[in-house]
Amino acid sequence: MEHRDALEHLLFRMADDALIYGHRNSEWTGIAPLLEEDIAFSSIAQDKIGHALALYTLLGDLGHPDPDTLAFTREERQFRCCHLVELPTQDYAIALMRHALFDYAERHRYRLLEQSSYAPLAALAQKVRGEIKYHTFHASTWLRLLGRDGSDESRARMQAALDLLLPYALGIFEPSPFEDELRSSGIFPGEEQLREQWLTEIIPLLEDAGYRIPPLDSIEPCYGGRSGYHTEHLQPLLDEMTAVYRIDPNAEW
Amino acid sequence: MTAADLITANKVWQALEQVHDPEIPTLSIVDMGIVTGLEIAEGRISVTITPTFVGCPALDMIKQAIQEQLARFPVDQIEVNVDYSTPWSTNRLTERGRAALTALGFAPPPRYDGEFEPAILLNAQCPLCGSSNTTLRSPFGPALCRAIYYCNDCRQSFEQFKPL
Numbered sequence: 482m483e484h485r486d487a488l489e490h491l492l493f494r495m496a497d498d499a500l501i502y503g504h505r506n507s508e509w510t511g512i513a514p515l516l517e518e519d520i521a522f523s524s525i526a527q528d529k530i531g532h533a534l535a536l537y538t539l540l541g542d543l544g545h546p547d548p549d550t551l552a553f554t555r556e557e558r559q560f561r562c563c564h565l566v567e568l569p570t571q572d573y574a575i576a577l578m579r580h581a582l583f584d585y586a587e588r589h590r591y592r593l594l595e596q597s598s599y600a601p602l603a604a605l606a607q608k609v610r611g612e613i614k615y616h617t618f619h620a621s622t623w624l625r626l627l628g629r630d631g632s633d634e635s636r637a638r639m640q641a642a643l644d645l646l647l648p649y650a651l652g653i654f655e656p657s658p659f660e661d662e663l664r665s666s667g668i669f670p671g672e673e674q675l676r677e678q679w680l681t682e683i684i685p686l687l688e689d690a691g692y693r694i695p696p697l698d699s700i701e702p703c704y705g706g707r708s709g710y711h712t713e714h715l716q717p718l719l720d721e722m723t724a725v726y727r728i729d730p731n732a733e734w
Numbered sequence: 735m736t737a738a739d740l741i742t743a744n745k746v747w748q749a750l751e752q753v754h755d756p757e758i759p760t761l762s763i764v765d766m767g768i769v770t771g772l773e774i775a776e777g778r779i780s781v782t783i784t785p786t787f788v789g790c791p792a793l794d795m796i797k798q799a800i801q802e803q804l805a806r807f808p809v810d811q812i813e814v815n816v817d818y819s820t821p822w823s824t825n826r827l828t829e830r831g832r833a834a835l836t837a838l839g840f841a842p843p844p845r846y847d848g849e850f851e852p853a854i855l856l857n858a859q860c861p862l863c864g865s866s867n868t869t870l871r872s873p874f875g876p877a878l879c880r881a882i883y884y885c886n887d888c889r890q891s892f893e894q895f896k897p898l
Contacts, residue, residue: 517872517882524874531789535818605788608818611850611898612787615873618852 503529598667629691767826
């Protein structure tokens with residue numbers, strides 16, 4: 482198959498983002514500050530892990546092993562997720578702000594992929610569209626509730642989360658070695674176009690919700706994840722996520 | 735006459751109507767609108783389904799239930815394929831499916847034209863008393879396909895099968 486390496490790189494970065502972000506969201510199950518939020522984060526986690534499963538299945542169709550093997554047996558260096566999704570679950574403001582920054586990027590990524598020349602990916606993108614609407618709907622509701630409509634404390638905590646996370650969010654769009662090939666083959670228009678579309682939507686949304694945007698030119702994006710260089714937070718996550726599989730690869734629960 | 739002549743599409747559709755959503759046992763997969771293709775050839779029945787949500791955990795159970803339900807047909811092979819090329823939408827629910835949801839106390843999803851916007855979630859009719867004086871509590875519910883509401887008139891919580 483033509484452009485195989487380029488396509489696989491794109492699928493791995495998307496699948497690994499979805500899996501790791503889904504796992505992080507699932508960490509709120511049982512401990513989110515409100516019951517409805519507990520359910521929301523658990524549901525979004527379920528959707529994301531579903532997206533990871535669908536993307537690993539597409540990799541399986543290209544000759545890779547089954548989804549469980551891809552999710553649970555690769556080394557940390559083989560993961561292609563961005564640093565944003567790896568950050569630990571320590572503060573609900575950070576979880577909500579990451580949710581907004583990441584899911585608006587997902588929305589634009591899948592929108593662009595609806596036109597992909599790789600038909601199985603285009604079909605998945607069309608399918609995922611409705612699900613992501615609920616994710617961005619949830620994120621934008623909370624941005625406003627805790628921002629413009631919130632208290633001084635909630636605004637300050639969300640602003641601190643935004644200031645912390647913006648360099649990581651810009652790291653979502655770390656270019657791959659395959660940008661030209663993905664573009665010319667019509668598989669995906671590329672990270673730079675995605676970043677521009679994302680900025681066009683997320684910046685006014687954040688400003689309307691009551692947040693200050695630091696000058697973007699002065700921000701160094703957190704790169705490295707796409708080529709396998711991760712934060713210190715990924716390995717402990719993988720240890721926990723793969724614990725059952727490592728004891729018994731055939732366990733069912 | 736061969737075995738394939740005896741298996742009519744009608745009979746297979748009737749059998750598929752006996753397969754239900756494991757989470758909503760009165761709703762058949764046909765009324766849900768997730769069956770997007772049926773092919774009957776000599777010795778083989780092939781059913782194509784489209785998932786409601788990509789991560790729907792009921793999918794494997796539904797595939798298994800289809801296999802079991804069709805096992806009584808004299809064929810060598812029963813195939814159940816999952817395919818996204820006809821994406822599922824709540825507009826695919828049949829009238830009978832919507833009635834089954836209401837009977838169980840779920841508000842059926844609002845119908846929409848073209849693209850749905852999540853803002854249509856904000857208005858739901860209480861399936862218990864019929865009031866429209868309701869509040870969305872969470873766009874996410876106990877299953878991926880449901881949202882949680884509160885009725886300000888009869889003061890009961892209820893769920894809506896959410897538009898997709």
